[in-house]
Amino acid sequence: MALIGLFDLAQPVHSIRRNYPIIGRMRWFFEDIRPEIRQYLIEDDYEQLPFSRSQRSLVYARSKNESSERAFGTQLDVYESGYEFIGHSNRPVPPGDPATFRVDIGGGDCRQPYRASILNISAMSFGALSANAILALNQGAKLGGFAHDTGEGSISPHHRHHGGDLIWEIGSGYFGCRSADGGFDPRAFEEKATDPQVRMIEIKLSQGAKPGHGGILPASKITEEIAQTRGVPMGQDCVSPARHSAFSTPNELMAFIAELRQLSGGKPVGFKLCIGQPWEFMGMVKAMMDTGILPDFVVVDGAEGGTGASPLEFSDHLGMPMREGLLFVHNTLVGTGLRDRIRIGAAGKIVSAFDIAATRALGADWVNAARGFMFALGCIQSLSCNTNRCPVGVATQDPLLQRALVVPEKAERVFNFHRNTLHALAEMLAAAGLDHPSQIGPHHLVRRVSQTEVRLFSQLHTFLAEGELLSGSCHSSFYKNVWDIARADSFELL
Ligand SMILES: Cc1cc2nc3c(=O)[nH]c(=O)nc-3n(C[C@H](O)[C@H](O)[C@H](O)COP(=O)(O)O)c2cc1C
Ligand code: SF4
Structure with missing residues (x-):
């Protein structure tokens, strides 16, 4: 035990074991049985607290150069409101650098x-x-x-x-x-x-x-x-x-x-x-x-x-x-x-x-x-x-x-x-x-808004045209009204 403890104190890879030799290893034990305990008793992997286990695992895997691949398909409910995806193309291109x-x-x-x-x-x-x-x-x-x-x-x-x-x-x-x-x-x-x-x-x-x-x-x-x-x-x-x-x-x-x-x-x-x-x-x-x-x-x-x-x-x-x-x-x-x-x-x-x-x-x-x-x-x-x-x-x-x-x-x-x-x-x-992130636009992203409907981001959100606020013909009453009361000489309202 003493040797394992000394090894834990000295090893550079696992932070927990450096501060809590031997006992820190319990973390991996509980991590190992966690999926089972969660599956039967507690919440799912996508519950955000504030980051879900799935999100954290993704960062850990990418940080350690490990694979973030998944077997057997998505665990997300793609018919749930709020589900989002990118519309892929039938003409994919080689990845950009x-x-x-x-x-x-x-x-x-x-x-x-x-x-x-x-x-x-x-x-x-x-x-x-x-x-x-x-x-x-x-x-x-x-x-x-x-x-x-x-x-x-x-x-x-x-x-x-x-x-x-x-x-x-x-x-x-x-x-x-x-x-x-x-x-x-x-x-x-x-x-x-x-x-x-x-x-x-x-x-x-x-x-x-x-x-x-x-x-x-x-x-x-x-x-x-x-x-x-x-x-x-x-x-x-x-x-x-x-x-x-x-x-x-x-x-x-x-x-x-x-x-x-x-x-x-x-x-x-x-x-x-x-x-x-x-x-x-x-x-x-x-x-x-x-x-x-x-x-x-x-x-x-x-x-x-x-x-x-x-x-x-x-x-x-x-x-x-x-x-x-x-x-x-x-x-x-x-x-x-x-x-x-x-x-x-x-x-x-x-x-x-x-x-x-x-x-x-x-x-x-x-x-x-x-x-x-x-x-x-x-x-x-x-x-x-x-x-x-x-x-x-x-x-x-x-x-x-x-x-x-x-x-x-x-x-x-x-x-x-x-x-x-x-x-x-x-x-x-x-x-x-x-092949470059600058090419992505709101028409590439889609969100589910009900059990039976999805919308492009470009349909869901208001987008102003170039110079529209200055022309006096802004199509959005929200933007027009707020613009009218905003002041350059004070943070107060006009
Ligand atoms: C521990 C911690 C310290 C932060 N300190 C600052 C700070 O000094 N100045 C600041 O503008 N934002 C600070 N932030 C906010 C972050 O810069 C960031 O804007 C915010 O967390 C959203 O990013 P995230 O969701 O990726 O964490 C801090 C956030 C965290 C978690
Ligand atoms: S949430 Fe804050 S205190 Fe907890 S492990 Fe992360 S950085 Fe440390």
């Missing part, structure tokens, strides 16, 4: 555009995630040539160690570019933003899991490393206010974007938000038109998104789900003739190639995944990220628990998950006669 699945981000005012992968690591801060998790994510991003969003906790030494591309997120706490009174410090921003590893700047307006909610990192949790990374003092609570102090109107937001672009040396600057009151986003678009300052990108986060911790009501009942938010942002930009100058990213429970295809069909140019990459790091969905007791070392600052996560091993899994997912996407698109 996933290396070409990239999108150019950066409009005319941008001097250092970025060619991003269509699948990137969504914002998660050092603080919410462990040092080892950040190291593994960034190394995986470096290996696979995709981007790693820092989250609002700023750029830590762990983000820098492997040199993977970074999207630096600036939240309302301005961590990493914060003045002594908690405001925005342009000089501190410039110093970090001009670093070549930083490829884009993302202003965080809101996050789907807790939109309109600030955050407090209690003094007790602030290690010296976190204090240095965020530029906050030790011994005091670290507060992210609910709203930004650098701007208070849509016009001022555009001016802030222009300032960040200039200070960063012309890198792409955009913002991330979960859509809430629709006139506010339309006000921002009016501000774009009034000021002539455009963000290079907008990232739409969905209410179904994740977080380290948030009040239950915020997670469950605030903010628009990703698909509706994405469609709204896409339509508003199309309706004002700005869509081809602004890229759109989206995040919200994206783990499979189909999820990417469906999100692109509704208007996204690229997607971000947070929890998908956490599963690749070994997350077992124990739902205890807020306790600092993550059993696999992903979401904890406890050094003992963190040793469960062996960086090179998990970096390889992050890389594999990205690569194998894009490979699956290439094959899925090829079956539909397409």
Whole structure:
């Protein structure tokens, strides 16, 4: 037993066994008998809590380079409302090269555009995630040539160690570019933003899991490393206010974007938000038109998104789900003739190639995944990220628990998950006669709406025509009414 225990402690492959030698092996025993227990007593494999076993197993298999093939046909009920599929073609083509699945981000005012992968690591801060998790994510991003969003906790030494591309997120706490009174410090921003590893700047307006909610990192949790990374003092609570102090109107937001672009040396600057009151986003678009300052990108986060911790009501009942938010942002930009100058990213429970295809069909140019990459790091969905007791070392600052996560091993899994997912996407698109994700549209996706009817996404959803909002003849009364009351000089109603 002692020898097995020592072996478990030393082996780099299984996180659980490193932290819980011998007893951790019970997990595999229970995993083994789980299907039977579930089948007879509990729920099915597609119950989402918030990710189903089927979704998690897919990520684990792709991360480990194992086959994700299934025997005997689908277990989904294809006659149940909400079932979705892609219409394949009778003229499939050879799969496109996933290396070409990239999108150019950066409009005319941008001097250092970025060619991003269509699948990137969504914002998660050092603080919410462990040092080892950040190291593994960034190394995986470096290996696979995709981007790693820092989250609002700023750029830590762990983000820098492997040199993977970074999207630096600036939240309302301005961590990493914060003045002594908690405001925005342009000089501190410039110093970090001009670093070549930083490829884009993302202003965080809101996050789907807790939109309109600030955050407090209690003094007790602030290690010296976190204090240095965020530029906050030790011994005091670290507060992210609910709203930004650098701007208070849509016009001022555009001016802030222009300032960040200039200070960063012309890198792409955009913002991330979960859509809430629709006139506010339309006000921002009016501000774009009034000021002539455009963000290079907008990232739409969905209410179904994740977080380290948030009040239950915020997670469950605030903010628009990703698909509706994405469609709204896409339509508003199309309706004002700005869509081809602004890229759109989206995040919200994206783990499979189909999820990417469906999100692109509704208007996204690229997607971000947070929890998908956490599963690749070994997350077992124990739902205890807020306790600092993550059993696999992903979401904890406890050094003992963190040793469960062996960086090179998990970096390889992050890389594999990205690569194998894009490979699956290439094959899925090829079956539909397409060789690049940019070709997929709402007419390729189908949803069952009743026992006897299915509809194309293009039939189900409202799509505005180019410039329709400006012409005064918008066919959608919703879009027209909201556009009429939106203001560029205030987030309030007209
Ligand atoms: C542990 C954790 C920490 C997060 N931290 C941030 C953050 O600092 N900033 C942010 O904009 N979003 C944050 N998010 C939200 C994610 O970036 C993402 O938008 C959301 O989870 C939806 O993606 P998913 O469904 O793939 O997880 C966090 C999510 C998780 C799970
Ligand atoms: S294993 Fe649990 S605590 Fe750790 S990251 Fe996953 S859900 Fe959070």
